[in-house]
Amino acid sequence: MVQRLRVRYAKRGRLRFTSHRDISRAVERAVRRAGIPVGFSAGFSPHPKISYAGAAPTGVASEAEYLEIGVVTTYDPERLRADLDSSLPPGLDVLDVVEARVGSLADRLESSVWELRLPGAEPADVTPAVERFLAEDRVEVERLTKKGLRRFDAREAVVALTVHESADAAAGREPGRPCAILRMVVRHVTPAVRPDDVLTGLRRVAEFAPPSPPEVTRLAQGPLDVRTGATADPLDLDRDVRGGEPGPAVRLVDDHK
Amino acid sequence: MSVESVFPRLEPLLHAVQKPIQYVGGELNSTVKEWDEATVRWALMYPDAYEVGLPNQGVQILYEILNELPGTLAERTYAVWPDLEALMREHGVPQFTVDGHRPVRAFDVLGVSFSTELGYTNLLTALDLAGIPLYAADRGDDDPIVLAGGHAAFNPEPIADFLDAAVLGDGEQIAIAISEVVREWKAEGAPGGRDEVLMRLASTGGVYVPKFYDVEYHPDGRIKRVAPNRSGVPWRVSKHTVMDLDEWPYPKKPLVPLAETVHERFSVEIFRGCTRGCRFCQAGMITRPVRERSVTTIGDMVEAGIKESGFNEVGLLSLSSADHSEIAEVTKGLADRYEGGNVSLSLPSTRVDAFNIDLANELSRNGRRSGLTFAPEGGSERLRKVINKMVTEEDLIRTVTAAYGQGWRQVKLYFMCGLPTETDEDVLGIADLAKKVIKAGREATGSRDVRCTVSIGGFVPKPHTPFQWASQCDHQTVDARLKKLRDALRSDKEFGKAIGYRYHDGQPSIVEGLLSRGDRRVGGVIKAVWESGGRFDGWSEHFSYQRWMSCAEQALSGLPVDVDWYTVRERDEVEVLPWDHLDAGLDREWLWQDWQDAVSGGEVEDCRWTPCYDCGVCPTMGTEIQIGPTGRKLLPLTVV
Numbered sequence: 099m100v101q102r103l104r105v106r107y108a109k110r111g112r113l114r115f116t117s118h119r120d121i122s123r124a125v126e127r128a129v130r131r132a133g134i135p136v137g138f139s140a141g142f143s144p145h146p147k148i149s150y151a152g153a154a155p156t157g158v159a160s161e162a163e164y165l166e167i168g169v170v171t172t173y174d175p176e177r178l179r180a181d182l183d184s185s186l187p188p189g190l191d192v193l194d195v196v197e198a199r200v201g202s203l204a205d206r207l208e209s210s211v212w213e214l215r216l217p218g219a220e221p222a223d224v225t226p227a228v229e230r231f232l233a234e235d236r237v238e239v240e241r242l243t244k245k246g247l248r249r250f251d252a253r254e255a256v257v258a259l260t261v262h263e264s265a266d267a268a269a270g271r272e273p274g275r276p277c278a279i280l281r282m283v284v285r286h287v288t289p290a291v292r293p294d295d296v297l298t299g300l301r302r303v304a305e306f307a308p309p310s311p312p313e314v315t316r317l318a319q320g321p322l323d324v325r326t327g328a329t330a331d332p333l334d335l336d337r338d339v340r341g342g343e344p345g346p347a348v349r350l351v352d353d354h355k
Numbered sequence: 356m357s358v359e360s361v362f363p364r365l366e367p368l369l370h371a372v373q374k375p376i377q378y379v380g381g382e383l384n385s386t387v388k389e390w391d392e393a394t395v396r397w398a399l400m401y402p403d404a405y406e407v408g409l410p411n412q413g414v415q416i417l418y419e420i421l422n423e424l425p426g427t428l429a430e431r432t433y434a435v436w437p438d439l440e441a442l443m444r445e446h447g448v449p450q451f452t453v454d455g456h457r458p459v460r461a462f463d464v465l466g467v468s469f470s471t472e473l474g475y476t477n478l479l480t481a482l483d484l485a486g487i488p489l490y491a492a493d494r495g496d497d498d499p500i501v502l503a504g505g506h507a508a509f510n511p512e513p514i515a516d517f518l519d520a521a522v523l524g525d526g527e528q529i530a531i532a533i534s535e536v537v538r539e540w541k542a543e544g545a546p547g548g549r550d551e552v553l554m555r556l557a558s559t560g561g562v563y564v565p566k567f568y569d570v571e572y573h574p575d576g577r578i579k580r581v582a583p584n585r586s587g588v589p590w591r592v593s594k595h596t597v598m599d600l601d602e603w604p605y606p607k608k609p610l611v612p613l614a615e616t617v618h619e620r621f622s623v624e625i626f627r628g629c630t631r632g633c634r635f636c637q638a639g640m641i642t643r644p645v646r647e648r649s650v651t652t653i654g655d656m657v658e659a660g661i662k663e664s665g666f667n668e669v670g671l672l673s674l675s676s677a678d679h680s681e682i683a684e685v686t687k688g689l690a691d692r693y694e695g696g697n698v699s700l701s702l703p704s705t706r707v708d709a710f711n712i713d714l715a716n717e718l719s720r721n722g723r724r725s726g727l728t729f730a731p732e733g734g735s736e737r738l739r740k741v742i743n744k745m746v747t748e749e750d751l752i753r754t755v756t757a758a759y760g761q762g763w764r765q766v767k768l769y770f771m772c773g774l775p776t777e778t779d780e781d782v783l784g785i786a787d788l789a790k791k792v793i794k795a796g797r798e799a800t801g802s803r804d805v806r807c808t809v810s811i812g813g814f815v816p817k818p819h820t821p822f823q824w825a826s827q828c829d830h831q832t833v834d835a836r837l838k839k840l841r842d843a844l845r846s847d848k849e850f851g852k853a854i855g856y857r858y859h860d861g862q863p864s865i866v867e868g869l870l871s872r873g874d875r876r877v878g879g880v881i882k883a884v885w886e887s888g889g890r891f892d893g894w895s896e897h898f899s900y901q902r903w904m905s906c907a908e909q910a911l912s913g914l915p916v917d918v919d920w921y922t923v924r925e926r927d928e929v930e931v932l933p934w935d936h937l938d939a940g941l942d943r944e945w946l947w948q949d950w951q952d953a954v955s956g957g958e959v960e961d962c963r964w965t966p967c968y969d970c971g972v973c974p975t976m977g978t979e980i981q982i983g984p985t986g987r988k989l990l991p992l993t994v995v
Contacts, residue, residue, distance in 0.1 A: 112366075113613070115375040120613045127383075127611060127665030144697060157370050185665075187383055187613065311370040 113189030118153035218309035227304035402474030469507035472870035515565035524594030688989025734784030773828030813864030830861030942971030
């Protein structure tokens with residue numbers, strides 16, 4: 099392995115219904131089609147050197163998924179971005195690639211910024227529920243996991259939780275239909291607190307339930323800046339230009355929306 | 356008039372279903388043509404779950420060929436799982452295609468590919484969800500022509516009332532011809548409506564339109580005759596055979612799904628047809644004669660397919676892949692080309708007598724060394740003569756010895772239970788064979804680390820085979836024999852632990868037998884089963900034998916027939932069989948003689964290497980055997 103490349107990609111639109119297994123198959127095939135000189139593990143059943151960090155759940159869109167590829171001959175990061183992006187199906191879009199310089203990428207993914215669109219929900223109805231939730235120290239929720247029904251606190255991991263009005267509704271794209279938007283910064287803890295756990299929490303403390311399935315998007319993943327409560331770009335530490343000074347990770351999102 | 360996508364209505368439902376990605380489409384190499392730019396529109400259905408249907412070669416080939424035709428579009432649709440079915444009913448979302456998410460009812464033709472009869476209930480679900488009347492007789496000019504193909508279409512009688520038409524054999528040319536008939540008819544302003552276009556199709560002699568034929572019965576339940584009920588309709592409908600597979604190198608651009616499917620590989624048919632003459636094998640009878648694809652075309656298809664798909668496995672498909680006249684050149688050439696490239700080769704069907712170790716080594720050179728699979732089918736020499744699977748015990752032991760000696764550790768053996776004339780001893784012979792295999796493996800390797808898995812399925816007599824007249828073994832007998840075999844394998848102290856055993860109980864085979872050799876009266880059973888919730892009958896977790904039996908009793912009451920009559924009853928030579936008016940080219944007298952020879956242990960050679968024995972196919976269908984060797988070689992790929 100002569101080089102490791104860290105990749106930020108999005109899963110958008112219909113492709114949010116892919117599972118992490120679907121994505122790993124799609125990436126492996128895209129790498130093969132694009133002729134990217136990926137390394138393989140040795141042994142009886144060789145596997146390509148591609149590792150995935152913290153995949154968003156099936157059905158959840160994301161602007162900030164990460165993977166790392168090991169290659170056997172050096173590959174320009176920008177060329178990898180373009181080649182992999184054109185080889186992947188539209189909806190799995192490669193946004194940013196840097197050469198790995200220091201440390202572990204997975205360790206930097208300390209928090210996520212989530213956006214939940216709640217079609218049919220009035221922002222004025224959501225706000226009191228959010229206030230109740232934030233006023234609590236602990237909000238116990240239950241979720242069926244692979245290990246069975248688990249009970250855990252959904253409150254402490256939530257660093258920020260705010261209510262916004264949909265730009266669509268304001269622009270009259272869906273006239274007459276309100277759409278509240280929740281934005282939250284959540285620390286990655288074990289067991290993971292997912293956006294739907296926070297919604298379960300809102301139901302628990304204020305009996306708030308969205309009228310139709312929420313549309314969830316992960317906007318960013320990265321180190322948590324404890325002073326500002328914001329999520330930083332995890333690839334900044336590998337980038338020369340900034341000399342390791344982290345910037346906000348949500349920056350890229352607006353360019354792609 | 357344009358047709359709107361139902362996706363905006365489907366999308367909110369996808370949060371609540373298992374594996375939603377299967378309903379989303381967007382596969383690599385999939386095509387969504389402009390609705391208004393086409394005049395003939397096909398919805399192609401594989402009536403099983405997406406994960407099974409997506410890799411189906413037949414659907415992929417027709418999808419590509421039809422979409423290449425100007426003025427024609429083709430989209431795909433699959434059976435939806437019960438979780439989504441319930442939501443679609445609740446929210447009024449119709450059966451949709453995964454390409455454009457267009458409602459299936461808006462298409463001109465709904466072409467359904469039946470590899471097995473167990474998809475019949477799924478056809479009814481799709482029709483019902485689409486808003487298409489279940490019975491062809493109730494359909495109007497706005498409904499698509501519901502057209503069946505695939506191997507099960509060689510006896511479509513059990514679903515005849517639900518079909519407008521069926522085609523037999525290779526689909527490439529007939530699909531284009533049907534498109535042309537529909538295009539012309541629409542261009543003329545659709546004169547005479549639905550019946551007229553069906554009449555035009557029927558009069559070609561290559562499309563079976565069930566409602567243009569009446570079936571009369573004897574008082575005892577046997578068929579008296581099947582005859583056209585109007586002039587201009589042929590007495591017999593012939594199968595289609597594509598000659599020169601090099602002219603039809605499809606799929607060129609394989610569909611690559613995001614969802615996980617049962618076959619994650621690029622598959623190339625290296626030949627069609629098989630003349631080994633195994634008497635149980637419907638595929639080997641109805642796909643005659645053998646037509647090979649040349650080594651160079653195979654090489655070109657693999658090269659393009661790998662490049663287009665990114666798959667890392669190539670399947671060289673056929674009914675007996677090691678029988679290709681240049682299989683050594685094919686496998687060596689491909690293994691050389693992809694040396695070190697992590698592209699592996701597989702031959703899904705290999706005969707013991709055609710297998711050799713050089714071949715196996717080429718197959719495993721660039722990939723994993725998976726298990727080897729052979730299908731002796733019968734446990735005793737006598738029974739293998741009955742079924743004309745001319746594989747001797749010596750062949751098998753020699754082959755597995757070589758395989759174990761070359762480093763393979765796992766051999767899988769396929770058998771059938773319930774074959775004509777079978778006794779308990781024949782089935783127990785499987786245990787002896789498996790023990791000899793392990794013994795040979797231990798001697799060849801000097802190690803006890805060798806395994807053999809015995810996999811056994813129930814035999815179902817199929818139309819257009821010499822066993823079409825045979826009595827199907829009842830499921831109690833099959834189950835008892837399977838249990839005796841299990842006990843014989845498990846109780847063996849020396850070899851038992853080295854032998855795996857996989858089997859299915861005998862009940863599903865009886866339902867398959869009912870559907871395989873059934874006539875139009877069985878349609879009522881299928882409808883009753885579907886109405887009482889029958890879905891996905893090929894899946895053991897959904898299949899209910901009890902449901903099939905109780906619905907059969909109810910639907911066939913008042914008729915002189917029952918499930919036993921269709922399954923365990925032996926037919927005599929003169930009985931009119933439900934599929935006699937459908938012509939696979941096989942001479943009925945030859946089939947009968949072969950059935951008699953089976954019982955007396957007479958064998959038939961392969962007509963590729965011995966003189967013609969007049970099965971009837973080539974002269975009646977205007978076809979001939981097309982095999983190599985061509986003498987050509989695969990050249991290394993040039994590095995760009």
